[in-house]
Amino acid sequence: FILFSPRTSAYWEHLLKTIVMGQVLSVLICGTAVSCQYLVDAGVETPMLQSFLNYSLLLLVFTTNLSTRKGQNLLQILKTKWWKYLLMALADVEANYAVVKAYQFTTLTSIQLLDCFVIPVLMLLSWVFLKTRYRAGHFVAVMVCLFGVGAMIGADILAGRDQGSTSHVALGDGLVLLSAVLYAVSNVCQEYTVKNLSIIEFLGLMGLFGTLISGIQLHAVCHLCPVYVCTVQPHACCGEDDQCYCGQPVSTHL
Known part of the structure; x- marks a missing residue:
């Protein structure tokens, strides 16, 4: 009777809601962390x-x-x-x-x-x-x-x-x-x-x-x-005369 009383039922419902919302928040934070790591691995800082x-x-x-x-x-x-x-x-x-x-x-x-x-x-x-x-x-x-x-x-x-x-x-x-x-x-x-x-x-x-x-x-x-970016030529580097330049600073602000 005490376990299924209205007050106790509301308490467990509130507790369950809190736990679920906390887990959803944890998943979102985890997704943010993984996304940040992918950006760093891709050279985006x-x-x-x-x-x-x-x-x-x-x-x-x-x-x-x-x-x-x-x-x-x-x-x-x-x-x-x-x-x-x-x-x-x-x-x-x-x-x-x-x-x-x-x-x-x-x-x-x-x-x-x-x-x-x-x-x-x-x-x-x-x-x-x-x-x-x-x-x-x-x-x-x-x-x-x-x-x-x-x-x-x-x-x-x-x-x-x-x-x-x-x-x-x-x-x-x-x-x-x-x-x-x-x-x-x-x-x-x-x-x-x-x-x-x-x-x-x-x-x-x-x-x-x-x-x-x-x-x-x-x-x-x-x-x-x-900000440093890597410039990519529109054609493949097929000879010694072709050079790919990287690490050139650009004036555009983020």
Whole structure:
């Protein structure tokens, strides 16, 4: 009777819905990771451009919705809380940039495993700012997570040493850990905003400031780092006089 009571049934329905949505989100994140690895393998290194497109879509959909909403609209929110969303967007933009940049230096497996470092950082921030309390089992899981992070970093360094280089692997792992810390900050702010304010407000302001920050950073990167492409001749190279040129800088910005 207790198991099939309306309250208990609603609880299990909510739990099942949460688990399913979490798994769908995991599949989407996995697809993003695989796509990033394919781009790096193909020689396409555009970490900031990828983030800029994501925030532009948020700007197009949710910021537009927020600006036309009656009551507390975009301008009223910006007057009082613009700096809070600016800091949240900065943390989220740099987290995305760091993790996508890491694909150029380390492996997909290492990135996905090291990304779990966000869990202990998130728990710490939630304990301090959201007053969330955890049980002993949660802390045991965090210790296992930290042990796995340390083992993964050690394995990457040893593998890089066997290949004659450890700097790039260590740099990639460091970018993933930095990204995990920034993601934890962004996720804590996101949880507080969504539960206490509005999901439309959060997505709209993140789209606005995320597009602004990533656009400025993208413009700066394009000026500091020239883009190199490989020019391909329309005919086959059939003699010594035919030459294929590669690595020529182009002036076109991303």
